[in-house]
Amino acid sequence: MYGVFVLVGILLWSSISKTFFLPSLWTLEMAQFSMVAYYILGGPYSIQLGSNVRMDLLYASWNHRTKMWVDSITILFLIFYLGVLLYGGIDSTTYSLMYGERSPTAWRPYIWPIKVIMCFGLVLMIMQCISELFKDIIRLRGDKLDHEDPHESSLGWEEA
Template identity: 60%
Template sequence: MRGVMRGYITAVDAVNYRMGRIAMYGIFVLMGILLWSSVSKTFFLPSLWTLEMAQFVMVGYYILGGPYSLQLGSNVRMDLLYGGWSPRRKAWVDLFTVLLLIFYLLVLLYGAISSTAYSLGYWKSEPISYLFGVITGSEEVGRLERSSSVWRPYMWPIKLVMIIGFTLMILQCLSEFCKDVLRLKGEEI
């Protein structure tokens, strides 16, 4: 069982490390969009797409970088208490709190799946089976949702990024859970 846990930890950490390193460069994309927005508003006609595109890039940056942040331990903790605890006590507290985080992320993932199904034109009550049907080709895509702004981009791509980000975050939380279990068994991670 320990070998399976270590293999899972290695695989998930590798995927989230690479994804996090790629997502880090999203800040430069965001800066470029905002720079163009400033230049176009000052010297030309204002671009209609810059504000909404900056929001989309920020969502991707934040959601895809979250698992990487959790992996590195750079997430916010209450160090006033947590910092002085023994490694074993930290592992017990992390073991409990990561379960609460997984529950929260599962709720967010279901909401993201429902929202993505809606943006693909599905208005019934089984969004998960619908998305699997779209992937396999057994379901048809309906009327695609668009933003209500003047630019009117399709909404499904950013909602798909949310599904991917929440899934990676859940996988990273399970990796952290396995790390805590191994720490409690006295193993080095």
């Protein structure tokens, strides 16, 4: 959540240095790296809070049980997709570490730190999705989770 302040600081320094000093070579790429880290690490957190966005075209009109079934099935597709991304990310990170891959810009930073952060974020996202899958399975069985209000699920659905 504090990543936005890091990004604002980098962009503020970029503006100040371009106006009063020599432009910094590192600010644009560092802002991009910060934004990638912010989004990749924010995804699992948003799923944990239940603040992820759904298409409510059909979903909003379904009953609570149908929503749980659809969530249980679609999260399996998400876990598969994230697994494929992680497989490619680990391969790319390994390559980057082995060969000392650098960005082709004037600053030429190493690329492996952001790739490691991306792989870490994907692992967190997979773990959070597995957690949500288990929660949906528990709810489908008719059990309540210990931390839940008996009238509302963690995803904000009112039970009928």
